[in-house]
Amino acid sequence: xxxxxxxxxxxxxxxxxxxxxxxxxxxxxxxxxxxxxxxxxxxxxxxxxxxxxxxxxxxxxxxxxxxxxxxxxxxxxxxxxxxxxxxxxxxxxxxxx
Numbered sequence: 581x582x583x584x585x586x587x588x589x590x591x592x593x594x595x596x597x598x599x600x601x602x603x604x605x606x607x608x609x610x611x612x613x614x615x616x617x618x619x620x621x622x623x624x625x626x627x628x629x630x631x632x633x634x635x636x637x638x639x640x641x642x643x644x645x646x647x648x649x650x651x652x653x654x655x656x657x658x659x660x661x662x663x664x665x666x667x668x669x670x671x672x673x674x675x676x677x
Contacts (some may be wrong), residue, residue, distance in 0.1 A: 597662075600644040605629060606637045610660065611669045613647060617659040 584591045601607055605627060612618065612626055620638060624631040638658055641647040648661040660666070 596644055597646065597668075600640055600646060601668075603637065605633070606641060607669075607672060609634065609637055610641065610646065610665055611673075613658055613660050614666050614669050617657045619655040619657055621655060623658070 584594060601610065608627055609623055612623060618626075620631055620635045623638070624634040627634060638647065638649070642649055642658070646660065646662045646665060647658050649656045649658050651657070
């Protein structure tokens with residue numbers, strides 16, 4: 581990927597990623613999922629938020645291609661599929677100190 585100054589498509593993708601993360605709950609969800617895969621119920625418990633709200637946020641992140649959802653048996657599990665998110669979460673953690 582080239583410099584975002586010169587790459588309109590790259591800048592558009594970067595803006596979509598930032599937009600998908602533009603909610604505190606979604607930032608927290610991604611941070612949790614960078615540690616380990618989880619179900620919406622597990623994530624709701626960790627965040628202290630209703631499962632329906634967590635599911636809506638997860639849908640945004642899946643739609644942007646940042647997370648994937650897989651169902652083996654019972655409830656679907658979510659995982660990070662965009663490897664750059666690990667570094668982005670680390671950067672956001674540094675910025676929040």
